[in-house]
Amino acid sequence: MIDQYLLRYFLAVAETGNFSRAARSVAVTQPTLSAGIAKLERELGARLFDRDRQRVALTPAGSRFLIRARRIAAEYEHALVELAEPAESSLLRVGVLNTIPNRLIGCALAEHRELSGEALELLDGSERDLAERLERGRIDVALTVVRPHHARYRPEVLSRERYMMVLPRDHPLAGENEVLAEQLAQDRMALRRHCEALPEINRFFTQRGVRPRFVLKTTSDERVLSVIRSGAGVGMMPEGFADGTVSFVPVRDFELVREVGLLHGAAMQGSAFLDIVRRHLGRATPAQA
Numbered sequence: 001m002i003d004q005y006l007l008r009y010f011l012a013v014a015e016t017g018n019f020s021r022a023a024r025s026v027a028v029t030q031p032t033l034s035a036g037i038a039k040l041e042r043e044l045g046a047r048l049f050d051r052d053r054q055r056v057a058l059t060p061a062g063s064r065f066l067i068r069a070r071r072i073a074a075e076y077e078h079a080l081v082e083l084a085e086p087a088e089s090s091l092l093r094v095g096v097l098n099t100i101p102n103r104l105i106g107c108a109l110a111e112h113r114e115l116s117g118e119a120l121e122l123l124d125g126s127e128r129d130l131a132e133r134l135e136r137g138r139i140d141v142a143l144t145v146v147r148p149h150h151a152r153y154r155p156e157v158l159s160r161e162r163y164m165m166v167l168p169r170d171h172p173l174a175g176e177n178e179v180l181a182e183q184l185a186q187d188r189m190a191l192r193r194h195c196e197a198l199p200e201i202n203r204f205f206t207q208r209g210v211r212p213r214f215v216l217k218t219t220s221d222e223r224v225l226s227v228i229r230s231g232a233g234v235g236m237m238p239e240g241f242a243d244g245t246v247s248f249v250p251v252r253d254f255e256l257v258r259e260v261g262l263l264h265g266a267a268m269q270g271s272a273f274l275d276i277v278r279r280h281l282g283r284a285t286p287a288q289a
């Protein structure tokens with residue numbers, strides 16, 4: 001292990017090209033610095049400088065070592081800065097399913113910022129991605145769809161949401177209590193390509209002889225809602241996206257419901273952010289039995 005002061009001596013000589021100036025820059029005598037360089041060369045088993053009365057130059061070994069020495073010195077300084085900084089509160093790493101409405105996350109974050117000093121790191125991802133990261137310990141908790149095989153993650157179901165047809169407010173069927181798949185055969189669909197229920201939705205419409213024409217294929221829920229608000233198309237979404245700007249209408253015989261909640265990794269203490277999420281999801285419109 002190389003002493004830090006030897007690296008300082010070496011870098012000073014390499015940068016000044018002179019033992020006297022290097023000694024002054026590190027506040028030691030020239031004999032002390034020369035002895036330190038000699039010790040470093042013995043430890044490394046290589047001559048680092050070519051010396052004569054006119055100049056001091058790096059040897060090929062010295063040039064290679066200079067790259068490493070600068071990197072080590074920079075890491076050392078960085079470590080000192082980190083140690084001098086106040087310790088950050090414990091970090092909570094939360095994975096958020098990319099089909100959780102942005103509105104809910106934004107409201108929870110705004111409330112959390114005002115009420116808590118808890119440090120958060122949010123990761124957006126697919127259902128599979130979050131499960132893999134939770135398994136590997138790369139996140140502490142996931143806000144996602146809860147499945148029967150998630151039992152080992154101590155699942156905490158917070159809301160149940162139906163998948164419903166989303167229509168423009170002025171659509172002829174917007175005020176109905178329910179719609180038939182066949183009634184939508186002439187509408188253009190805004191397709192949520194990242195939807196976890198997409199296989200079931202496709203199968204449902206296909207079995208009824210409805211092959212949708214698409215106006216949009218996207219992984220952006222906000223873009224889907226924008227297209228529907230404009231009147232250019234319709235779509236299928238969980239009812240948690242309902243915001244009053246479009247109409248959510250149940251589809252007859254489509255009974256699929258998603259359960260949204262928390263999957264926990266290692267044992268965790270209480271979290272202000274998770275308490276806020278629990279409260280906001282608890283206010284979400286529940287699925288009808």
